[in-house]
Structure formats: C-alpha cells, structure tokens
Amino acid sequence: MHLILSDIFAAHLRTFNGNDILYMQKHNKFRYFIVFFSGVTFMTALFNFCGQMLQLAYAITIGQGSYSPDDWRLMMNYPVLANSLEDIWSKRWHRVFRVAWISCAFKPIYYLLRERTRHIPSFKYIALGTATFAVFLASGIMHEYLVLCNAGWAIYRKQYAGDQLIFFGMHGMLVVSEKVLEQALKHSVPRSIRTSLVIQLLRHLYVVAVAFWTLPWFMTSFAPWGFDKLPFVTPIGDKTIELLSVNTFFRQYCGSCLQ
Incomplete structure (x- = not known):
C-alpha cells in the first residue's frame, strides 16, 4: 500500500x-x-x-x-497528523535518524552544560533547550552541505547559503518555545482543556501553518533538483x-x- x-x-x-x-x-x-x-x-x-x-x-x-x-x-509515523513541532521531529519524521542526532548532538551538549551547571538545578532546563537547538543546528549544517555539493560553491554562495540554517533554526527555536509554554501551562490550565478536541485541532493547524510558512527556506535550495x-x-x-x-x-x- x-x-x-x-x-x-x-x-x-x-x-x-x-x-x-x-x-x-x-x-x-x-x-x-x-x-x-x-x-x-x-x-x-x-x-x-x-x-x-x-x-x-x-x-x-x-x-x-x-x-x-x-x-x-x-x-x-505520518507527520501530517502531528499536533506539535516536537511531535514531528521527535516522534514522526525520519525516526531512523533520531538515535544518531541524540548521540551526536543532543547528549554531548546537554552533558557538557549540566557538568558545568550541576550546582544550579534550574539550569537543567536551559541545558535541555540548548541541546535541543543544537540538534536542529547540526541538521541545518548537514542540509547546507547537501545543497553545496549539489549546486557548487559559486551558485551556493550567491543563491542558497544560509537557507537551511534559517529553516532548521526557526524550527529549533519554536520547538524550545513549545516546551517552555507547555511547562508554563501545565499547572495553570486543566488537562481536560489541554487535551480537548478543539485544542488538538488548533495545535494541528498551527503545525501545518508553521510548516507551510517555513517551507520556502527549505524548498528553494532543493527545487532545482x-x-x-x-x-x-x-x-x-x-x-x-x-x-x-x-x-x-x-x-x-x-x-x-x-x-
């Protein structure tokens, strides 16, 4: 099928x-x-x-x-059904690469920061956010390299340089923002409201809107293929x-x- x-x-x-x-x-x-x-x-x-x-x-x-x-x-796992950007990138999109990104980008940054800030408990969340963003930054660099190999240095520098970093950087910041907002609302908004059908639909529409809005930064580099x-x-x-x-x-x- x-x-x-x-x-x-x-x-x-x-x-x-x-x-x-x-x-x-x-x-x-x-x-x-x-x-x-x-x-x-x-x-x-x-x-x-x-x-x-x-x-x-x-x-x-x-x-x-x-x-x-x-x-x-x-x-x-059918990313069109996601209700958050974190849901897309952590659970639904390219799941085979998740272990590699966690091992190569997330864990080194997280443990490095925690080792230096272990005496400040609240810095745990800063370490989590920074490590999460590092994964998106690494993915952006990898995609920049793919575009460079396809287009060549002259065309890449003139037309495409930075587009993939912008795309993945924006998604990284939004994923971190989602986690911050989730923690802020967790104890102030009843679970029945957060999991209601209306809220889930709005979250789904938000994901589609963000993906569609940011897609040109990703697609412009790959469309000529x-x-x-x-x-x-x-x-x-x-x-x-x-x-x-x-x-x-x-x-x-x-x-x-x-x-």
Whole structure:
C-alpha cells in the first residue's frame, strides 16, 4: 500500500520543475500547498515502504523467518497528523535518524552544560533547550552541505547559503518555545482543556501553518533538483500521469511538465 501511495503522489510531483515551485511560492499559495502535501505524503509512503522491505529482509535472513510487528516502527509515523513541532521531529519524521542526532548532538551538549551547571538545578532546563537547538543546528549544517555539493560553491554562495540554517533554526527555536509554554501551562490550565478536541485541532493547524510558512527556506535550495526525475516502481505511477493529463480538473493543480 505504501508503495502504491508513493507512486501516486510521485506522479503528481513529477509534473513540476524547479521554476514551477519557485513561481508558486510567490504567486499561487494554494497550488503550492497541494505540492507541499504531496511531497510530505510521498516521503512518508516511500520511507515506510523502504523500512518494511528492510524489516522483511531482516526477518528472512537474521530472524530466520520469525517476525513480530510489535518489534518494528514506521520510519515516518505520518507527520501530517502531528499536533506539535516536537511531535514531528521527535516522534514522526525520519525516526531512523533520531538515535544518531541524540548521540551526536543532543547528549554531548546537554552533558557538557549540566557538568558545568550541576550546582544550579534550574539550569537543567536551559541545558535541555540548548541541546535541543543544537540538534536542529547540526541538521541545518548537514542540509547546507547537501545543497553545496549539489549546486557548487559559486551558485551556493550567491543563491542558497544560509537557507537551511534559517529553516532548521526557526524550527529549533519554536520547538524550545513549545516546551517552555507547555511547562508554563501545565499547572495553570486543566488537562481536560489541554487535551480537548478543539485544542488538538488548533495545535494541528498551527503545525501545518508553521510548516507551510517555513517551507520556502527549505524548498528553494532543493527545487532545482527537479521532481520530474522521481522514479516509478509500479504501473500506478504511469496510470496516474495519464489520468492527470486527460482530466481538466486535475490538470489545473499540476505543473508545466505534464504533457
């Protein structure tokens, strides 16, 4: 099922080139939101399919045929359902990398600060916030390097330098702010209100709004790579392209690469 979903949304993304993405960022926010949703759904389905294939290979080769679903987690736990930015980055997005980021960025900063401020109990929260932000900073640096390798130094320095650091830095500050606000409201707002359906819906809308608002800083650097190069694995992708081509309603939400 994940592979079929991946090909369906990849088909939609393949109709857009880099210029389409950059134009929509400025002039057509609604179509840009549709591309944003397609991109997140495509990545979710693709990563989960790859994870399931790795689980199958492990069960056959190392597990000698034994398999327990409770022992495995989705690589991306449907980030579109998140109700906070912390929920996205800590529990739903790229979960396979979480251990690496904690080990390489979070723990060294946290334990370094705690070692120097252990005599001040309140500094524990400062250490937690700083270590959390360090993870986002490290991720921003890694993505800056990816953009640099793809674009080359001259283009990177002129057009893209700093975009990934801005994106991940903003998310890092917002995640820390969420934790501060959560602690401030924890004892002053009843749990029944904090967990109510209305509040959960508002939190979800907040996550979508922030992700959509900050996406241009991330997407501008990667849009020139070209979605039109995304591969198909099943016939569903080609069939989806055919459907998009002949349907007038769907065509208006596709890019210029659709023939």
